[in-house]
Amino acid sequence: MTKFALAIHGGCGVMAKLDLSEAEWIAARRDLGRALEAGYAVLKRGGRAIDAVQAAVLVMEDSPHFNAGHGAALNENGIHELDASIMDGETLAAGAVCASRHIRNPVVAARAVLEHGDAVLLAGSAADRFAEAKGLAVEEQAYFTTERRKQALAAMKAHVAAGTQVAASESEKHGTVGAVALDQHGHLAAATSTGGYNNKPDGRVGDSPVIGAGTYARDGVCAVSGTGKGEFFIRHVVGHEIAARMTYLGENVETASAKVIMEDLKPHNIGAGLVAVGVDGSVAAPYNTDGMFRGWVTDTGKFFVASHDDVMSYP
Template identity: 75%
Template sequence: MGPVALAIHGGCGVMAKLDLSEEEWAAARVDLRRSLEAGWAILSAGGSALDAVQVAVIVMEDSPHFNAGYGAALNAAGYHELDASIMDGQTQTGGAVAGSRHIRNPIRAARLVMERGEAVLLAGHAADDYAKAGGLEVVPNSHFTTERRVKALAAMKEHEKQGTAAKASESEKHGTVGAVALDAAGHLAAATSTGGYNNKPEGRVGDSPIIGAGTYARDGVCAVSGTGKGEFFILHAVGHEVASRVAYLGESLEQASSKIIIDEFQPRSIGAGLVAVDAKGNIAAPYNTDGMFRGWVTPEGKFFVGTHDQVFAL
């Protein structure tokens, strides 16, 4: 049996350090650790990478500290539209939902779509109906609302009114959660979930539910989950691009992911980040914004979490 590894992100463009109290930052780090522990419990027991990334994302979907599930961003009309996807590197299959309004854990619905194999992506009310018919929990749209997101929407509305939307902080705009994993059998998987960005147009779909953009996994190569300005992840097929650079150019995981996030996106002011793991258990977590909620467990079982430039060993 080979090495196992796990990495997660809770979105790049996290708030400026002074926007939250140290208690709130600490609470977010606790939930990052809980996410890692959930995924690692599966991997360390010989379970699948697919199961590990799903449970890791579920923990963050249920946390108010991240932009996915409970605590997700509000669109321009003041309600939530949730996106998620998951990909199995072994079978090269994936599933996704977009524009869901009522699925408590959209990543569960993405897994259901993948396993049934009738489609790769389901959208809108059809995704909600599909999840409900499949026995998944559905909730009122208000379930996902938190005071922080209400304030963020109001802030973005004011920026829009004043013509200063471009100057809004990353925390006022977007965020995502995701996980990547390598299991003992050598299989890779990736999962991503998001509420999109605050004040987004109704019906907007970003990169998180797009296989090859915000989520990608290929056995023997790497698994990737992205966060940031989703339109650019779609246009540049970022997940697939990272894997292609590793597979075809022979770049290391760090080289391939940094080439896009740092070398290509940062000079163009495209806020972005990602987490990735390769077939040997190497982990990369580059970002070009003020910070990125992130964490990982090395093949040796060492836990780390970070928000800004400081990384905490747990």
């Protein structure tokens, strides 16, 4: 049996441990584990990497503990605008949606865009109409809203008014979910989904739906899903940069990922992290904040989840 592996993240904006109650930390870690289980079930039975990453991300979109789908961030007008993408490393086929206001599971819509084949990225109301025409679940804005996100929006507006937004905690700023996988057939895939950052400008689109920036997969090299201030991930084309370093410099996935997160993005003083998997099944999960919701599982069947430095087995 060929090696297989799955890694996920729930965003690097989890940080200060006091931001969540112990019960909320436990619930968030449980949902990370559920996402791993969903993707692992696909890979264990010989399924495709692209199906595994979609299954994992969908679980996190449905969880209120992560900034994607239900529980997504609110923009400056108190509106949810959702972004997601998915990429198949075997064919380099990709699909994405951005600034959607009604798609229940943006990663599923991104997959539908990929399979439809006429476009890679659909935006705004057109993305919502496309999803509805495909029979995908759509929701009113209230479905996506949680009390924590309303509080985070109020906190960010207060920071802006006081000129202290730089000092805002990571949990007040942003978050993203994502997954990367290697299947038994040697194929790679990646998917990412987000509500963006709290109090973001109306219509702002970050890196999550941008292929090569927040999401990238190429067979024989790696699959990458990022989290952090998307504008910098776009400028550095982070996903493709890691693949390029591995291809042209011969770096492994851990070295290439650490170089980009810990060195290239460091001068910008932003919270950033990612998960990546190599063609050999090796997993990297670097982050430059106090922590990052993350987890991984390989063909050994051992599950691991973490939020800060401590890594725990699951369940």
